[in-house]
Amino acid sequence: MGILKRIKHIAVADVHNFLDTFEDPVSMVKQYLRDLEEQFGKAQQALSNQLIIEKRYESLISHEEEAVAKRTRQANLAVDHGEEAIALLALQEKINHEDRLLIYREQQQAVKQQTEQLTEDLKRLAELYNDLEHRKQYLLSRANAAKAIQHINTALHPFHINPIERGFARMEEKIWHMDTGAQVGRQANRILHEASMVKAQERISESAKRELEKLKSERNQA
Structure with missing residues (x-):
């Protein structure tokens, strides 16, 4: 069961009754940590892919900008030499590159937003992991103390004391x-x-x- 499904499951149910009846709290926290580690690894990989895509769009945009500048120079040169047909072809190519440049920039902006979201999610996962790690230590301490008290109470029970x-x-x-x-x-x-x-x-x-x-x-x- 993924961590999001497990959290939803617990949110719907009575938390204390669920913990006491179905699962050991310490085991649950350990499972959450394993799920978070898996989600954290996936988020890191996704962020790495996003950064690669961003670099790819930077390269595409740079290429289109150079193409627009080149076709602009060609059109100007053709006009200077009275070669209108060549100038028209150069201008059409320029327009095509400008259209692609606009699309790439819009896509790049969307990718950057996704990267920012992934970065934020990664930060939240790291914070949640650290929080659960501390809570795990706290639960372990309480569980050990509870077991010790339980053993003492068992030893002090009349059936054992008499x-x-x-x-x-x-x-x-x-x-x-x-x-x-x-x-x-x-x-x-x-x-x-x-x-x-x-x-x-x-x-x-x-x-x-x-x-x-x-x-x-x-x-x-x-």
Whole structure:
């Protein structure tokens, strides 16, 4: 679809609904840019052809002007020599060249107007292309931001958040149990250590008593 048809299509339809329903906005802008590049290339070629035609008319006009001047000199020379028949032929040729000269000048003027129009169209196409190029970058930025926000919203959706929260809760509970188990283990070890120290103290005290009794018995016998 050419760019003029696409623009007409969008102008007739509801723009926002058309964009949301049928085409991706960024893809559309890229397509417009491709269409504009094609139209720009055609306009450049047409302008080049027009300039060539202008040069051609300049050459034709110059040729006819020289022919008119030449036939004028020939007619004057023939009259000076009393050769009226030759003078008439020269004057008729002069008139024919003047007629063609008039036609060429009119055609040249029309070609120049076409060239001016093509130049203006080319300028407008270039401006439109640059405008769409900037708008494309803007749309790309907005599209990327919208996608990022969409991903974030999807990640924050309850159906996605709840499993994550439950998973973290299970991990926290597991770590809590591990930590509690470690604390219980440390307390048990401390209790066992203290009990062993008490028993050791008790054993030391009984031994000391027996040694004391033995020592006292030996001292009494002496």
